[in-house]
Amino acid sequence: MxxxxxxxxxxxxxxxxxxxxxxxxxxxxxxxxxxxxxxxxxxxxxxxxxxxLPGVIDDQVHFREPGLTHKGNIASESRAAVAGGVTSFIEQPNTVPNAVTQELLEQKYEIASKTSYANYSFMMGGTNDNLEEVLKTNPKNVAGIKLFLGSSTGNMLVDNQEVLEKIFSSTKMLIAVHCEDEATIKANLEKYKEEYGDNIPVKYHHLIRSAEACYLSSSKAIELAKKTGARLHVFHLSTAKEMELFTNKIPLEEKQITAEVCVHHLWFTDKDYDTKGALIKWNPAVKTQEDQDALWQALLDDRIDVIATDHAPHTLEEKKNPYSTCPSGGPLVQHSLVLMMEAYAKGKISLEKIVEKMCHNPAKIFKIEKRGFIKEGYFxxxxxxxxxxxxxxKKENILYKCGWSPLExxxxxxxxxxxxxxxxxxxxxxxxxxxxxxxxxxxxxx
The missing domain is CATH 2.30.40.10 (Urease, subunit C, domain 1)
Known part of the structure; x- marks a missing residue:
């Protein structure tokens, strides 16, 4: 060595x-x-x-393997990650097939053991009918349980209230959630489809996947966590209204409900749809300046605990599809730390706070052993x-398999x-x- x-x-x-x-x-x-x-x-x-700095721990990425490897794979995206200072990642279960059995979950670990440049963990996916499999998850070597309470890439929507309550009340593991209210989104989408058909201008994305849809879903998830005592972590918050659901009144170690914001919601607003178009089409959607200002405020006053990426590559060809078939998501894991360094250069956030939110807090929230800090005896x-x-x-220095970035x-x-x-x-x-x-x-x- x-x-x-x-x-x-x-x-x-x-x-x-x-x-x-x-x-x-x-x-x-x-x-x-x-x-x-x-x-x-x-x-x-x-x-x-x-x-x-301690290596960045990105608690939410989609590296697309298995089944979607034309977009990215564990080797390509972990290479991009280490180039961006991300040394550990937690990957999501909406691959193909979805990681919703222990066997399928372990297959992903097996791939990573042979191909990953960075440290890795994979979330176990919850569905409407796999509670038995969810409860077999080993808390010592799996990051947590992931539930999609709003549909996104992959067919993993959990919309059965009885099942949700069972999962929340049956596991002591951290439950991470994607929160968007499906009924609200569908109603909004129909309204715009009547006017534009499949070619809805992408600038309306944040009105279709609206602030109301986010708040309805996240407030219900938090209510359920409080009722059941579940350990809840809410992914990629995007609205001002949701910030009232979180507290900074207690230390992080005592929080039962924690919160994450993604770099793109701190960097882009709805004004950027005019120039970036579908390249910044994410779920939840990039929203208004007012929303972004509220996210920054909550990040700085510790209502939001973690900064991540929701790195989710698609090919440029896929991104050129009409609105209704254009996938949501974009690649960010190579550029998250340097983007936050830009915010530091502008005086928006201190370096100590960046390290707290990108390194220390993910390690604390997920109870990762001996990582996330610069300490003797740690990895x-x-x-x-x-x-x-x-x-x-520019194209020449982008390492994502998809070959593009919304930051070009x-x-x-x-x-x-x-x-x-x-x-x-x-x-x-x-x-x-x-x-x-x-x-x-x-x-x-x-």
Whole structure:
């Protein structure tokens, strides 16, 4: 195993930034100090002028394997992830076939064990009729249970109230939910179809998958969690109104209900549909400036706990389909950290807060063992970011299998220069190394 000594870094960890050195030995952070003396067998990485962060943990991605691999696969998307400083990901069950039995779930882990550049976990999918399988899920080595309370890519809508209540009351595992009210969306869609047929302008997407649809669904899920005592994590919040459902009055460790926001809802608004069109068609939809402002406020005051991506690639050909057959979702995992660094450069958020929301909190919420922090004895999942190394997002440097990004043409101030996964240098200065360093995430749960 290589031994790396990272020198002269500005270490961002647990609410502070301190200058120092970090020694990596045998996958682990073995020493953190103001100055560590080099030995002949050490590989020195000089991080002078750069920030050293814990590796980003993205708690919501769709890497499309198995069954949808023309869009992406675990190998291609995990390569993009490490290039963006994401060292661990939690992938969703709406692949083909859906991961709704223990056997199908384990097949995904088997693929990742042979192809993933980053650490991985896969959610078990809940449906209207697989409660028995859901309850077999091992809390020690599976991130959680995923329920789609609004339909999205894949046919996994859980709309049977009795089943929902059973799942919520029967498992101690974290339940993550996609919240959009199906009846509201259908009624809105019919209204626009009457006027435009299949060619509904994409600028109406946020009025079809409306703020009301989001609030109706998320408020019901939260009500059910409170009634049953379930451990609920609400994915990709997108509206101002939903922010009143969450609290910052108690420490994260005591929260039974936690919240996530995705980078695209913090970056784009409905005004961007005119220039970006279907490239920013997501479920839930990108909404108004007022909604975005409220998301930022809730993120900063700790009603929202996590920043993620909902990375969900589709081909450009698919994105050119008419509204009714154009899939929702887009690729973001390579660019999430540098986008948040742009917000830092503009004074919208501190580096300490970025690390809290993208590294520390996902580790705490999912109870991931020995990751998400820069601590002695923890796995060496680390990212070096230079905040004064500008670059431009273009086709040549996009690593997603789909080959595009809604950010193309954007000039960025910060760049990920090095990514370590389990102590192995997997990415350096624009190149992903041929090192499959990813491990299955484990969880500190009973």
């Amino acid at each position: 290589s031994t790396f000594l990272i020198k002269n870094a500005k270490i961002v960890n647990e609410g502070s930034i301190v200058e120092g050195d970090v020694l990596i030995e045998n996958e682990i952070i073995s020493q953190i100090d103001e100055s560590i003396s080099a030995k002949p067998n050490y590989t020195i990485v000089d991080a002078e002028g750069s920030f050293l 060496a999942d680390l990212v070096i970011v230079n905040s004064h190394l500008p670059w431009n997002v 043409g954007l000039n960025l101030k910060s760049r990920v220069t090095h990514t370590f996964v389990n102590g192995k240098l997997v990415y350096q200065n624009g190149k992903v190394k041929d090192v499959l360093a990813g491990k299955r995430l484990t969880f500190d749960r009973e």
